[in-house]
Amino acid sequence: MIPTNEKFVILTTTGILGDAIKNIVKEDAQVVVLMGPGTDPHTYQTTQKDVQQLRHAHMIFYHGLDLEGKMTDILQRMGQERKAYAVSDALDKTALLYEGTIVADPHVWFDVKLWKQVVGFISQKLQEARPESAAYYQNNTLAYMEELAHLHELITIQINSIPKLQRVLITAHDAFGYFGKAYNIEVVGLQGVSSVAECGLKDINRIAALIRERNIKAVFFETSVSNRSIRVVLENCAHYGHKVAVGGYLYSDALGAPGTLEGTYCGMIKANATTIVNALK
Ligand SMILES: [Zn+2]
Structure with missing residues (x-):
């Protein structure tokens, strides 16, 4: 039992999950997020402080799938x-x-419809853990689900406005597989679904050739992953006299700074879609 004067503490790993939980519990619980903006969860090392915070938590949510x-x-x-x-x-x-x-590929939040299922699961577990707040959580969840449904429609329209041939998303690590499938855009990653794997010269050459053949306008950096491999692709293209732009930074496995639009899940997805559309259209 939690003493009534003590706040219920929910701990989570990424800001992406933290934002989902905050939308369900609002001020009714304290949400602790271990990994801040720009942090790569694949390579993250647990700190002593994290261990203390994990011990202090009443409930933990993490992504899983490694x-x-x-x-x-x-x-x-x-x-x-x-x-x-x-x-x-x-x-x-x-x-x-x-x-x-x-x-399986863990980056499920990039399909908003799948993420809605995750939000529903989290809400259900929170309601079980806190029956006294269940009705409140349920109301908040329903309102948030509506927001997510609108987001899904918006992203579908935006990505489909890019001409089909130009609809190719090239990033360093393969975080956008679910995004590609849900919103009908071809996705090419250099490093595989984990940023831990290094990409080889073969991958660089394959992607640089694809950019030249398809005359792809832009490639993208990610806020939580090194730009090194993408820069090598750019150099390779320049070597062949092919001009390709950097379309900007995408939020892959971390939200933007708190208090900004990109500091929320919906804002992060919207910002990514705008960056992609502006660069490729
Ligand atoms: Zn990732």
């Missing part, structure tokens, strides 16, 4: 003493993408 890389073990261990959920468990296995890997 997104949290090295942190997965401690998250599972902490889950033995308190309720801890890998939110990807909410999704039907047939909805997941496998890029020749045993573990």
Whole structure:
């Protein structure tokens, strides 16, 4: 039992999950997010402070499917003493993408419809844990679901406004597979679904050739991943006299700064879509 004068503490790994939880609980609980803007969850190292915060938490939500890389073990261990959920468990296995890997692609938030299922799962678990707040959480969830439904429509319209041939999204790590499938844009990543893997010269040459053949206008950086491999692609294109622009920064595995539009899930998805459309259209 939690003493009534103590706030219920929900801990989560990324700001993406933190934003979903905050939209459900509002001021009714304290939401602690371990990984801030620009942080790459694949390579994140657990700190001493994180361990203390994990111990202090009443409930834990994390993505799962290895997104949290090295942190997965401690998250599972902490889950033995308190309720801890890998939110990807909410999704039907047939909805997941496998890029020749045993573990599915964890970047499910880029399909807003799938993310709605995740939000529903989180809400259900929170309502079970806090029956006294269940009705409040349910109301907040319904309102947020409506916002997400509008977001899905908006992104569908925006991405479809790019001519089909130019609709190719080239990024450093393969975070946009679900985005591509949901919004009908071809996605090419250099590093695979985890940023841990290095890309080889073969990948660089393959993508540079694709850019030249298809006359692709722009490639994209990511806020939480090194630009190095994309820069090599740009150099390769320049070597062949092909001009390709940097379309801007995309938010892949981390939100923007708190207090900005990109500091929320909806804002991050909107910002990405605008960046993509402006660069490719
Ligand atoms: Zn990623």
